[in-house]
Amino acid sequence: MVRIELKRRKLLKGAVLVAGAALAGYQIGRLRSPGDPFPGVGPEPDTLVFTRREAALLEHIGRAILPSGAPWPSLRDAEVVQRLDEELLFTDDHTRSEFSLALRGVENLPLLYGYFDRFQHLALDDQRAVMERAEQTRSELIRAATNGVRMAINLVYFGHSATWSAIQYDGPFAQLPQHLSQQRTFYRSLQQEAQP
């Protein structure tokens, strides 16, 4: 009983901290509007689910947790944001909002660790330091947020054929061409429709 109570209190404390951080982060973050966070590395992803801010944040998180330099393709070559956007379009509203919450959690993590800015405004080294700190957390909420985002990014980055030569993966056994599902085709058509 005591243990359960303690755990609840800890969780509650975590929730309050994250909520407080979110509020503070919002105040700071809203002073700046996102531009292309990584100009010159290919066109900015064109998203249907993610807001521009979320897409930019995802790229920042990806840059902080994925390997970089040769032989690794860039996030944009591996279409990380684009593919996650597509996957989430076909999930239910709950999964989408959970992912969005997780993103917000990571965005505001720096405030818990003594930085006075949100994740996407930190220098790369600081972003990496925040992710390292998060790894030591005992909060289930922080674990859920960081695991959720990290796992999704890794899944689509290494699931993309652009990374396969770097990892010596020979791809589909029969070397079949891609057979796009109706959903994949539909996503593309929606994207085209959304083009100005």
Place this chain on the structure above:
Amino acid sequence: MKPGIHEQQDLQTLHAYTTQVCIIGSGCGGATLAQQLAKKGLDVVVLERGGYYPPEKMDQNELNMQGKLYGGRGLDTTSDGGNTLLYGNNVGGASVHYWADSYRTPQYKLDEWQEQYGVRNHQTRDLEPAFDALEREISIHEAPDSLFNPLNQRFRQASQSLGWHGHRVPQARTHCQKSGHCMQGCIYGAKQDQTVTHLPDAIEHGARVFADSRAESLSFEGRRAKRLRVSLMDRKSNRPSGQEYTVEADVFVVAAGGFSSSHFLLRQGLGDDLPALGRHFSMNPSTMVYGLFEEDMRQWRNIPAAWGVDEFLQRQEDEGRYREGGYLLMPNQIHPGALAATLPLKGEQLGEWMAQFPQLAGTIAWMDDIPEELGEIRMRRDGGRQVHYPYGALTRQVLKDSVAKQLEMLFAMGARKAVISGHQAMMFNSMDDMAQLDDLATGGGGLIMASPHPGGGCRMGDDPAQSVVGSDHRVHGYDNLFVSDSSVFPTSSALDPSLSIMAFSHMAANHVLETFS
């Protein structure tokens, strides 16, 4: 409408359909039941929420196939985010992307279910004819040497050198091409999933399968379910198309899978009279550990698991205190996206490991859920499903022990380093580093796991206060509403459940037939 599989475009003009038996779900549970009933001459329709993906629509691409076959596109988790829920939303259900390990229900489980939960007529003598028939029908046989990839070979050798008892995994395949794409769907039709076994057989005997058809709500008259409202799904958007039809049937059977059957019944409001509905949920939480080897393992080719270690299958205690065990150990097969997702590493370290993908390989432990610490399927306020499974104290001990044994196994196999699939990037260079396990977080999200073996939620038993269906698979309080999948298991089936599910469907078929006699 002729017997066969009918998809969205074929069902556009359907408004009402009448049949003898309506089965919700086309996986191992539903398809096997459909086959059994159709063979006895009953008119059967199987409703399947997802699409139909025959080999010509498969491409062995990890992400593409995950999108086509996996429910929630493989992104669903338990409420604490720590456990990825793997299940199928497609004709054939999870069997289309399962590994095809095919075990009979262990005797000690059948005894436990009988003695502790009051399950009747599901003992070895009752199930044996079903097991015998199914093993013949779906070509279950022990994995021969030719199906051992380097990882499986090492795993077998190491288990033998450690003195850990193991066995060749019984598996359902013919003419395997060793592609290693079991989890992406078998384009060779070698894996004996439901789309190449029970569904065609059921169709040959007159059954109809309506794909893209999501069962929504049942209407009742007294103790009888009368009519089912069905949403026709729009395949391209994965949303209801707005078009609906109804099915009237003499008997309705829920076979929507361990993650969905209890949720479906909760949505019908049955939770008020059946307090056990959704409770006693099991999922074989599965810890994973990865190692880096000198040699190529190429774990992603050939079949996933040819050798299993059952040394620790049953939990051992010393004077009432947990000592070890409570899980089955196996080699793990995993393509690069999912593997990277479950590695705890970041940045350069992640790159270093992934760059050695051919030498990177791991193991998995399928934990037999602790009966006193099971999870629960709940209905969210918006009607959606929540899988709630906080790990109890004993569960955490078992999980930690399973990780320790996997590390021991990987080093015995010759791994240079090892990491645990989890939140913390603990690096193990040898068995000397095992003390780190003291700091391993085993609570929600500490370990990253996958759960493809859901069970429970519609527990079988006599008492409506403690269970949901009787030993005849009939929902307590209803004359013509049955459940036929792993959700009726009182506790986890310990081993991979598909063969148990199919055998239980044979039993369910007998009881459904009785209602017509």
